Amino acid sequence: MLSLSEIRRLIAARRARWIARRHPAAEQQRIDKRAIYILPTGACLGFVLLLLVMLLLAINYENNLIYGLTFLLVSVLLVSMVHTHNNLRDLMVSSRGYEPVFAGEKTRYRLHLKGADHPSVALSLCYPGGERGSVTLRPREEKTIELSAAPGQRGRHHPGILRLSSRYPMGLFRAWSYVNLTQQAWIYPKAEAGGDLPASAAQEHEGVVAQTGHEEFSGLHEYQPGMPLGRAAWATLARGLELQIKEFSEPLGDSRWLRWSYWPELSNEARLSRLCYWVLRCEKEQRPFGLELPSRSLALASGRAQVSAALMALAQEGFSADD
Amino acid sequence: MTNWLTPRAVNWQLIALWSAVLPHLVQLPLWCTLMLVACSGVRVQIYRGIWRFPPWYIKLALLGLLWLGLVLSFDRDSLMRGTVALLVGGAAFKLLEIHTRRDALVVIYLSYLLVAVQFLFAQGILTGLYALIAAVLVICAQIALFDPRLSAPLPSVRNSFKLLLPALPMMILLFLLIPRIGPLWSVPLDRGAAATGLSDSVAPGDISSMTRSDELAFRAAFDGAVPSSNERYWRTLTYSEFDGRRWLLAKSSGAQLESVESTAQRYSYEIIMEPSRRPWLPVLDVPLSVQGAQLRGARQAVTPAPIDKRQSYRAVSTSRFDLQPTLDERQRQANLDFPKDQNPRTQALARRLWLQSESDPSRFVSQIAELFNRSFVYTLQPPRLGADSVDQFLFETQRGFCGHFASAAALMLRAAGIPARLVGGYQGGEYNSAAGYLTLRQWDAHAWVEYHLPGRGWIRFDPTAAVAPQRIEEPAESLFLDQPGFLADRPLSPLRFANAGWLLEARRAIDALNFSWHRWVLNYQNQQTDLLRSLLGEITPLRMALALLIPGGMILGFVAFNLRPPRPKDPLTLAQQRFEKVAQMLGYTRQPRETLGELARRIKNKYSQTSSALDLLAFIEQRMRYSPDEVESSELVRALNKVSRDLRLESLKAARAAALDRVKERDAGSTGE
Numbered sequence A: 001m002l003s004l005s006e007i008r009r010l011i012a013a014r015r016a017r018w019i020a021r022r023h024p025a026a027e028q029q030r031i032d033k034r035a036i037y038i039l040p041t042g043a044c045l046g047f048v049l050l051l052l053v054m055l056l057l058a059i060n061y062e063n064n065l066i067y068g069l070t071f072l073l074v075s076v077l078l079v080s081m082v083h084t085h086n087n088l089r090d091l092m093v094s095s096r097g098y099e100p101v102f103a104g105e106k107t108r109y110r111l112h113l114k115g116a117d118h119p120s121v122a123l124s125l126c127y128p129g130g131e132r133g134s135v136t137l138r139p140r141e142e143k144t145i146e147l148s149a150a151p152g153q154r155g156r157h158h159p160g161i162l163r164l165s166s167r168y169p170m171g172l173f174r175a176w177s178y179v180n181l182t183q184q185a186w187i188y189p190k191a192e193a194g195g196d197l198p199a200s201a202a203q204e205h206e207g208v209v210a211q212t213g214h215e216e217f218s219g220l221h222e223y224q225p226g227m228p229l230g231r232a233a234w235a236t237l238a239r240g241l242e243l244q245i246k247e248f249s250e251p252l253g254d255s256r257w258l259r260w261s262y263w264p265e266l267s268n269e270a271r272l273s274r275l276c277y278w279v280l281r282c283e284k285e286q287r288p289f290g291l292e293l294p295s296r297s298l299a300l301a302s303g304r305a306q307v308s309a310a311l312m313a314l315a316q317e318g319f320s321a322d323d
Numbered sequence B: 001m002t003n004w005l006t007p008r009a010v011n012w013q014l015i016a017l018w019s020a021v022l023p024h025l026v027q028l029p030l031w032c033t034l035m036l037v038a039c040s041g042v043r044v045q046i047y048r049g050i051w052r053f054p055p056w057y058i059k060l061a062l063l064g065l066l067w068l069g070l071v072l073s074f075d076r077d078s079l080m081r082g083t084v085a086l087l088v089g090g091a092a093f094k095l096l097e098i099h100t101r102r103d104a105l106v107v108i109y110l111s112y113l114l115v116a117v118q119f120l121f122a123q124g125i126l127t128g129l130y131a132l133i134a135a136v137l138v139i140c141a142q143i144a145l146f147d148p149r150l151s152a153p154l155p156s157v158r159n160s161f162k163l164l165l166p167a168l169p170m171m172i173l174l175f176l177l178i179p180r181i182g183p184l185w186s187v188p189l190d191r192g193a194a195a196t197g198l199s200d201s202v203a204p205g206d207i208s209s210m211t212r213s214d215e216l217a218f219r220a221a222f223d224g225a226v227p228s229s230n231e232r233y234w235r236t237l238t239y240s241e242f243d244g245r246r247w248l249l250a251k252s253s254g255a256q257l258e259s260v261e262s263t264a265q266r267y268s269y270e271i272i273m274e275p276s277r278r279p280w281l282p283v284l285d286v287p288l289s290v291q292g293a294q295l296r297g298a299r300q301a302v303t304p305a306p307i308d309k310r311q312s313y314r315a316v317s318t319s320r321f322d323l324q325p326t327l328d329e330r331q332r333q334a335n336l337d338f339p340k341d342q343n344p345r346t347q348a349l350a351r352r353l354w355l356q357s358e359s360d361p362s363r364f365v366s367q368i369a370e371l372f373n374r375s376f377v378y379t380l381q382p383p384r385l386g387a388d389s390v391d392q393f394l395f396e397t398q399r400g401f402c403g404h405f406a407s408a409a410a411l412m413l414r415a416a417g418i419p420a421r422l423v424g425g426y427q428g429g430e431y432n433s434a435a436g437y438l439t440l441r442q443w444d445a446h447a448w449v450e451y452h453l454p455g456r457g458w459i460r461f462d463p464t465a466a467v468a469p470q471r472i473e474e475p476a477e478s479l480f481l482d483q484p485g486f487l488a489d490r491p492l493s494p495l496r497f498a499n500a501g502w503l504l505e506a507r508r509a510i511d512a513l514n515f516s517w518h519r520w521v522l523n524y525q526n527q528q529t530d531l532l533r534s535l536l537g538e539i540t541p542l543r544m545a546l547a548l549l550i551p552g553g554m555i556l557g558f559v560a561f562n563l564r565p566p567r568p569k570d571p572l573t574l575a576q577q578r579f580e581k582v583a584q585m586l587g588y589t590r591q592p593r594e595t596l597g598e599l600a601r602r603i604k605n606k607y608s609q610t611s612s613a614l615d616l617l618a619f620i621e622q623r624m625r626y627s628p629d630e631v632e633s634s635e636l637v638r639a640l641n642k643v644s645r646d647l648r649l650e651s652l653k654a655a656r657a658a659a660l661d662r663v664k665e666r667d668a669g670s671t672g673e
Helices: A004-022 A042-060 A064-088 A234-238 A268-284 A304-316 B007-025 B030-047 B056-073 B076-097 B101-120 B125-146 B154-177 B329-334 B344-356 B361-375 B389-397 B402-415 B463-467 B469-473 B476-480 B501-522 B524-536 B541-562 B571-585 B596-604 B611-626 B633-672
Strands: A028-030 A037-040 A092-099 A106-114 A120-126 A133-137 A142-151 A155-157 A162-166 A173-179 A185-188 A216-222 A244-249 A256-259 A289-292 A297-301 B216-222 B233-242 B247-249 B266-273 B287-290 B294-296 B300-302 B311-318 B420-427 B430-432 B437-441 B445-453 B457-461
Touching: A037 A042, A037 A064, A042 A064, A042 B101, A064 A120, A064 A162, A064 A173, A064 B101, A064 B125, A064 B154, A064 B501, A064 B541, A106 A133, A106 A185, A120 A142, A133 A142, A155 A304, A185 A304, A256 A268, A268 A289, A268 A304, A289 A304, A297 A304, B007 B030, B007 B076, B007 B101, B007 B125, B030 B056, B030 B076, B056 B076, B076 B101, B101 B125, B125 B154, B125 B501, B154 B524, B154 B541, B216 B501, B233 B300, B233 B402, B233 B445, B266 B501, B287 B294, B344 B361, B344 B389, B344 B402, B361 B402, B361 B445, B361 B457, B361 B463, B389 B402, B402 B420, B402 B445, B402 B463, B430 B501, B437 B501, B445 B463, B463 B469, B501 B524, B524 B541, B571 B596, B571 B633, B596 B611, B596 B633, B611 B633
Parallel strands: A256 A289
Antiparallel strands: A028 A092, A037 A173, A092 A106, A106 A142, A120 A133, A120 A162, A155 A185, A162 A173, A216 A244, A289 A297, B216 B266, B216 B437, B233 B247, B233 B420, B266 B311, B287 B311, B294 B300, B420 B445, B430 B437, B445 B457
16 A cells, blocks of 8 residues: 555656656756747636636626626636737756855855847746746846756756746746756765875875965966966967966875875765864865865865865765866 | 835726726725825834834724724625725725735735626626726736836836737636536625606506606617607506506516417517616517516516616517407406596596497597697696596596506596506617617606507507607707706716717717627627637537637747847847858858958958858958948848858859769769770
8 A cells, every 4th residue: 555655756756757758857948839838827716716707796786797708717817828928938958067065054056048039027936945036038138047956966967947937927827838958967065074194194295286276486387278368478388389287286285195094994985074173164164175086086286276186086086077 | 925015016006996996986985095095194103113013902993993994985785885885994004014025915915806706797899998998007016016126117017918918818818718607696786766768557647757868778779670650669667557646567468479470571670778677678568578588467577576677688579460360358457457537538528529429449449549649738847736636637637648648548448448558668779870789768758549440459559649749759869968857967978969970970970889888898708609600610528618719829839939049130240140051051150259351361261252252251240340330231231141142152052063973973984885
């Protein structure tokens, strides 16, 4: 005998499968008119009740003007259905990456919306388990919005199928559609304080200079796309050379090595959480650090880039990063 | 779902509610208006964050006050106005607790209902127009509720028109096609002031001043010929009991219907009757059949219930008739009876005249007419009469209106031994030649006499015609205009002024418009069957469904189509698309990032005849790219169009040449074999 919640879960799973089958994933989606579903709302029920009352008045008082007003509102009801359906049509939705978060927080995805040739008013967007976002687009207007999805575990996260809905203009109907984007996010482990770094964690190679930092100029490097232009060596460019980037380094005074092998008594996830805590602590203390994980290791360094690289490495540990 | 209400939505709710309530405020007690003003003010203050939502005990106290007000201001006879006051009060209190969208929807739905309820009190054209505007405003309010934009209120109005314009034809369709059914149960109506008009007794002596109002009594539209003005007697009531002062409806009347013989001229017509709060219907004398009413004794048309709202009915009448040629003894006695101890001088006069006319009833009647014609005065302000009122009228005052003359004539007839009775109804009517109908107002109310001759039946005798023949020949208004009692209750009636020239024309045109409104909108149910039959032929459920669904589907399809993206109208875009299409046909698809000039140069090599045009296109396109100010875009459009045309032509020629070559080859091949 199935319990009610089990039945509900089964139905939800079935529904999710049906939606996924009908809406295959893609980088960018245009909402087709055949993929828009529409149903009356509670407000519509109230409106129909109102119309029934008016119809009763018209019948009992044989009042043709009340008939006329009732029929006008019936017609408005029907026309508003077309409008609500149309509000979603031909909208383009594409993925624009995500805001990295730690496990347990709501993941935030960026979506790019491009309006159709008609305005799309009061669209409501929602990932399963996430918070609702609302947006209004003028004809052909483009907007990028951020939308939170359900909180996830460390590692790769899929937000699920995006649901767009709208009740505009009369609130009598709710039209909705599903947009299945090929999106994913990497979620950092949740930082768990605890443990001590063994003595061996302290840096052995005193005096060695790490690659990047802020303090001391260490030379010029050929520009690669993505490098910060704030550090471009404009002087060398003026001399007619290729664009170069100034590289700085800082002395690794009191640096740390963070290693996977320090806490063998913990589970894998707990180890990652603890490493995450130490990464963040090193960042706070502005201490250079290196990271050694089973699948990869990061050389000693400090700065924002090192921290995000380390957090990403912790997030991807145990997953193949390329897909 | 966000439940946040924008300031615009709040403003619109107030506008919607006020526009729906406004027509009701006139007939509601003042405290309703004050309550609504107060609640609207509080709502604004709450929204501006100055005040907070009132606590429950204040709301409870207000509810108690509302209940008290309702109980004190309304009773059983004003149930409908009480209900409206309740709706207004409910909506006003709801203003005090709008937290979410759902609360706001309650106010908006109540506003719709108040707009509809307005029609229970007034149904004129202007009321209809006002209600349409109010409905648009309420729809705006509902849209504003679901529109998060904070901009000016115009988007709501524009969007409501986008909803309304396609909805209007659909509404007309539904209005025309949806069959009307009778009331499901009887409903309360407010009893207004007693309507002027006919009552169940006539006592001319009790009335010292007859105020005649221009209030509409009914309108009559004839299918064919319209009766001449001296035939326009509208029979409504028959009074056959006389107590010496008052004429009363016969208690026993209505047992059986008298026969009508010799029906020559028939009139078939429709009457649209204003509410009279009485069950009697006016019909042209003498009716043969009346739809929706029962014909009772003395050919009176009676409805089962008082006419509380405008109603229309069809009837057939004849102007030449023999009504009830033979009376049985009981009926004869009933129509001869009168108190012998009252009005002795009248009885004596009647006997004398009867002798003078040598017992010839028709000569007797003309003697009465002569008597009246000699020294009597028709007036709307006769002196009040005491005991023996008929004697006093005939021998002393000699001033009166139709009731006096009819009453005196009937009594004299009875005194002479001729069965007679009083008939009350209307006489005349203003003919609107443009729209082809008669308008009868309350001032057309009239009373006349019927006397009975064995073998001939009841004969109409109108003694007023002897005193004031113009009362019968001309419209009442032209006769009464100088009389002080005329329109005494309506000092500013347009009828006082509009008596001639263009004003009269304008009044007739407005009246005709009103008549069409009454006939085709307010009483559409009477026209529906005929109209549908003429449009659809035989009415079957299938045809009705098709007639509803096909145009309805077309309208919705039109809406959906209209909401599609519009075609680009820009000539440059069109020309460019045309060129790209031709190029693609020839196997040159425009690459992403490829300019039109580059595409033209790519094509040029293969199409020699068009190459100069293609060169020109590339040149213009390049110039446009680098110095857009020097080149008109029309130049580029022209070049693009020329290239497209030439290319298509050349490719056609090439194709034809190739086909010819193939044919030649085949011929050559076949001859070679």
